[in-house]
Amino acid sequence: MTNTAYPDSYYAASANRTPLRPVLEGEAETDVCVVGAGYTGLSTALFLLEHGFKVTVLEAVKVGFGASGRNGGQIVNSYSRDIDAVENSVSIEKAKLIGEMAFEGGRIIRDRVARYGIQCDLKDGGVFAAFTPKQMNHLQAQQRLWERYGYEHLELLDGDAIRHVVACDNYIGGMLDKQGGHIHPLNLALGEAEAIESLGGVIYEHSPATRIERGANPIVHTPQGRVKAKFLVVAGNAYLGNLLPELAAKSMPCGTQVITTEPLSEEMARNLLPQDYCVEDCNYLLDYYRLSADKRLIYGGGVVYGARDPANIEAIIRPKMLKTFPQLKDVKIEYAWTGNFLLTLSRLPQVGRLGENIYYSQGCSGHGVTYTHVAGKVLAEALRGQAERFDAFASLPHYPFPGGQALSVPFSALGAWYYSLRDRLGI
Template identity: 80%
Template sequence: MANTPYPESYYAASANAVPPRPALQDDVETDVCVIGAGYTGLSSALFLLENGFKVTVLEAARVGFGASGRNGGQIVNSYSRDIDVIERTVGPKQAQLLGQMAFEGGRIIRERVAKYNIQCDLKDGGVFAAMTAKQMGHLESQKRLWERFGHTQLELMDQRRIREVVACDQYVGGMLDMSGGHIHPLNLALGEAAAVESLGGTIYEQSPAVRIERGANPVVHTPQGKVRAKFIIVAGNAYLGNLVPELAAKSMPCGTQVITTEPLGEELAKTLLPQDYCVEDCNYLLDYYRLSGDKRLIFGGGVVYGARDPANIEAIIRPKMLKAFPQLKDVKIDFAWTGNFLLTLSRLPQVGRLGDNIYYSQGCSGHGVTYTHLAGKVLAEALRGQAERFDAFADLPHYPFPGGQMLRTPFAALGAWYYGLRDKFGM
């Protein structure tokens, strides 16, 4: 049987020690079968277990193998399309409910870390960095928008103020969100998995779902076993493949690249990011970075449509890092990797139900660390018969990519090229 290891990332190399979990080699029965042991699946499992459900989680590789264990580790509020876009799309009533949920995911993460004593280097504070006056104007509007929905831990920063928190001369200003922050993402997933098991849940690794037998009592088949359940939650996101064809048609896996330097030492690290906040710029094709617990710089950016692995990740990302921090020109890169996220045409998450008993959430569109934790709670509520918040997401309109799966990658890449030009020329 195939054994899929973690990618050679900094997160895998520095993960808390956890023994591998067994593969499913039997037939089991459960209340809820969760497909995918990333944040969406683990969050769903935790909320369900806390409410008395029997839960079995199937993972094709290892816990947190996909985006949950490879991302930039930044706690960023709201969605990939902000609440004002949602309001224009669906109207004020539905937007009000979605807006109230836009800042909940970060609170859930902090509650989980505290309740289950998860060691994941949690730090508070996230910076949105503006490179142009137009981007600064957008941040001013965003602050007013977020405050309208009750989110008040925000500070606008002028050029002098942002230099106090980021040693980079590219920025004209920014916005600090103290409810943002950063974590070691794989250790967060591993801690949540341990919490699932502490409540009686079962997680099988190296157990890909290969077929779903739909019906009144659906069955999920793996290469060596099967799970019969009352409900199924599909939480594979960019790593789901074609298991559920109707979900694959409305989404596209994309890759983002991350590098990690050698340890910088306390003194150099503090000159780069004195308050240890994480940072993302305001470009459409944005760069993001932060310090790790052992004072390395983790720097990510770029998008590869169709989720191919670039031949030389360092060659793509290192120049971006040096543009922000030229003082790191002699610093060695210890790790470079790609992680896939799932893009939707609207850049809003897709939530819904297939038949009466198969639920799903997917398509965070690069904004998943907080949203996936909210999604787990919303899915668990729906299985308990409380569907108002689930329906607010499920009613969002979604469309297939133009030209179907064959043309979705070139169309998306063309759009990214256009927005990349806008970023470059400050349009």
């Protein structure tokens, strides 16, 4: 397999073989045209195909090119803002629906992996690691909140217990989510794409949507063709550009950085993360890490507002890794890359419909692996006429950034600086 279209990441270098896919040339007609072959688009397409729809997917580059193929690979439940923020934003009835869906994404991923035989190195178990008593109090409150919605898979960890999970003395405790976990994210996307094609779906790569004609039967134009559909699902997230200006006005692309070490010895890997769980800390600008299947440490963190690519990713992330694991000071970094996610002002996803037949979901705000799979199911339900859960998500407020797009970057960076300062001061 040639992965030259992907960024130079560990995921691209270790991706499963996948077939060459055509570029759209000429005209096509379909029930549903999906713009974007990341998790949201793939999940939507797969659910629709399982219910008999004819589906065409347009991808600007290659399947999983964006955040879906570059992220930390962690299966983390709930949303970027937790269910209590949802409860403060919508009615009791809608909050109940959204809260119940907070734990569905991981189940969907596991079902897809099992049903379609997707090889993506699925491992169970994810840990939230706390630096301060305040963060531990937050984890205790989070456990109570999630248990109120029927989720019974959490275990609080004291200082001794977390040191049996991760070889880092910086944490005073944490919480284990037994239904969390981690995957090779690009291989998950590639496996879902092959599942789509096994059901008769068509995926065109290197076929960016350049223009949308709205109307009773929307038409999506690409450089060499066009697709006429009954319904359109827009799932471009941070890579959508200005295709639909009303969506771009209420969101902002942001970059996050990831590095991957050379393969570690079995002993070193086992000592760092004895249970092979993934870990994220509880800071506002959090760090996250896990082991790959071949025992490399994958470590990510940091946010670049406005999605600029840093000149030296390793210089940003390696000090964070060494603060967590000083025992890796002599280990070589073999891959470093950045990827963009889409931030909303509320840090809650934006779901809705433009007119009668253009549906969208965007703005995972750095918490998209599980949410996108739920979103695909919810969007597919809405197209089948079952809109209760779609309407619940659509009721979440969609705020514009203060000052518009021109000021969204400095305002967001200032807010992040404030919260990161609070993290450092422990307040």
